[in-house]
Amino acid sequence: MASQNAAPDQARTGKVILAETDVHRVVDRIAHQILEKTEGARETVLFGIPTRGVPLAKRLSARIHAFEGIAVPVGTLDVTLYRDDLRLKAARALGPTDVPPGGVDGRRVILVDDVLFSGRTVRAALDALGDLGRPSSVQLAVLVDRGHRELPIRADYVGKNIPTALSESVRVSLAEIDGTDEVKLYGGEVQ
Numbered sequence: 548m549a550s551q552n553a554a555p556d557q558a559r560t561g562k563v564i565l566a567e568t569d570v571h572r573v574v575d576r577i578a579h580q581i582l583e584k585t586e587g588a589r590e591t592v593l594f595g596i597p598t599r600g601v602p603l604a605k606r607l608s609a610r611i612h613a614f615e616g617i618a619v620p621v622g623t624l625d626v627t628l629y630r631d632d633l634r635l636k637a638a639r640a641l642g643p644t645d646v647p648p649g650g651v652d653g654r655r656v657i658l659v660d661d662v663l664f665s666g667r668t669v670r671a672a673l674d675a676l677g678d679l680g681r682p683s684s685v686q687l688a689v690l691v692d693r694g695h696r697e698l699p700i701r702a703d704y705v706g707k708n709i710p711t712a713l714s715e716s717v718r719v720s721l722a723e724i725d726g727t728d729e730v731k732l733y734g735g736e737v738q
Contacts, residue, residue, distance in 0.1 A: 620647030
């Protein structure tokens with residue numbers, strides 16, 4: 548009987564995939580990978596995709612600075628008006644787009660988001676970025692890749708791959724927004 552009760556409890560409370568220390572370790576690892584793959588983050592700008600991509604981008608910048616003393620500029624890229632599901636969902640307030648000094652022209656831009664799922668948010672971010680200028684290249688860093696892509700998009704930097712069912716969901720909590728750092732997987736269909 549205990550196994551039958553475990554599924555409903557997990558569906559409500561979620562299964563912790565990354566605890567606070569894991570989130571910190573993953574951010575450190577991504578920061579190191581960025582340094583390795585970008586010649587020390589030379590001519591690199593991080594753009595966080597709201598909501599949780601923004602604090603993640605700031606954390607990555609801070610960790611890169613702590614490791615190498617390099618100040619990587621951080622911007623915010625609101626993708627609301629570029630989404631292909633605007634007419635399908637309730638109205639959403641526009642967020643700020645903040646471009647760091649020096650802009651994006653000729654620089655490497657790394658888009659930062661919490662979860663990569665269908666790829667549609669990243670597609671919207673690419674469209675929004677195109678309106679800001681012409682970067683030399685664009686890369687993608689995500690805390691979690693849960694699969695189920697609908698578009699041919701992949702991340703260059705992934706904190707954790709979490710294979711999921713379509714009926715499951717992944718929730719990222721960050722201290723700056725939610726008061727805690729963790730990633731939880733919530734079960735889909737409960738029988």
